[in-house]
Amino acid sequence: MPSRARAARTVQRFSKEGYEFDVASNKWQLNKSLHINLDVLASLNLFSNFEKNFRLMLADYASEFSASYLKNIFHLCIDLFGLGVTECVREKHIINFKSNLTPDNEWKLGYIRGFLVDWYDRGGIGVEHKATKLLNSLKLRGTTKGKAVATGCPINGAYTFEEQVAFIDWYVGAYKDGLINIEEYAFIIALQYTGARPIQLCYLYCGDLVT
Numbered sequence: 424m425p426s427r428a429r430a431a432r433t434v435q436r437f438s439k440e441g442y443e444f445d446v447a448s449n450k451w452q453l454n455k456s457l458h459i460n461l462d463v464l465a466s467l468n469l470f471s472n473f474e475k476n477f478r479l480m481l482a483d484y485a486s487e488f489s490a491s492y493l494k495n496i497f498h499l500c501i502d503l504f505g506l507g508v509t510e511c512v513r514e515k516h517i518i519n520f521k522s523n524l525t526p527d528n529e530w531k532l533g534y535i536r537g538f539l540v541d542w543y544d545r546g547g548i549g550v551e552h553k554a555t556k557l558l559n560s561l562k563l564r565g566t567t568k569g570k571a572v573a574t575g576c577p578i579n580g581a582y583t584f585e586e587q588v589a590f591i592d593w594y595v596g597a598y599k600d601g602l603i604n605i606e607e608y609a610f611i612i613a614l615q616y617t618g619a620r621p622i623q624l625c626y627l628y629c630g631d632l633v634t
Contacts, residue, residue, distance in 0.1 A: 436482045439489060446482045453490035459497045467501070470510040476549045480542045488615075492587065499535045512539060514553040526564050533563040537591035544599055559596075590615050 434446040444451040449461040464474055477500070485493050503512065506519045521532055536558045543550040594611045597603045603611070 434479075434482070436486055438485045438493075439487060444482075444485070446478050451482075451485060453485060453493060457490040457494055459494055463501055467504050468509060469504065473508075473510045473549050476542075476547050480538075480545070480547050480549070483545075484538065496535055496538050499531055500538070502531070503535065511548075512550045512554050514551065514557050517554050517557050521561070529563040532558075532561070534588055536561075536563070537588055537595065541591070541595050544595060587615065 435443055436446055437443050438451070438453040440454040442452045442454060444453075449464075450458055451461070452458045461478070464477075469477070481493070481497060481500075484496060503516060503520050506516055506523075508516050517532070521529070524531060539550050540555045540558055543552065543555045590611070594603070594608065594615070598605075598608045
């Protein structure tokens with residue numbers, strides 16, 4: 424996989440909701456009310472190259488997904504890194520993380536599975552191939568029925584966290600494997616970014632989605 428290494432310099436990015444942040448800084452404002460504090464990374468003794476690539480991958484997701492989704496990804500990754508990750512997420516770290524989970528909170532690993540696999544697939548240094556193979560092979564329980572936040576109608580309402588994670592897991596792999604083309608990939612991303620249901624996408628006009 425090609426390296427994503429970039430020069431260590433100030434990199435300005437924008438969150439999905441248009442808030443500017445510096446990738447090298449320790450406070451990223453994602454929207455009016457949510458931010459993430461990266462000061463916690465200092466206590467984990469991460470290798471500099473690993474931390475840099477994690478920040479870059481996290482910044483990609485900050486620009487692509489909602490603030491609440493990104494914040495959850497960040498905190499769950501910190502939990503994973505606390506199990507001894509310093510320079511690379513390895514198969515043993517995934518095993519240790521899963522062993523610390525109960526059946527009722529296996530969703531935590533499922534929540535970051537797409538992020539970690541995507542990190543590897545985008546060529547990011549920091550996740551080994553054996554770890555992604557294990558992640559893709561695991562069958563994980565979702566949240567306990569009734570505990571997931573349900574908003575609105577199940578036909579026209581917003582997607583749950585579980586649905587978002589399932590979308591990411593599937594469409595990233597499907598595009599990589601050639602199961603869907605770029606046009607189909609773009610419309611799936613439109614679903615993911617907006618939380619729209621398929622029936623709502625039917626109201627798009629030609630030209631609303633452009634390259």
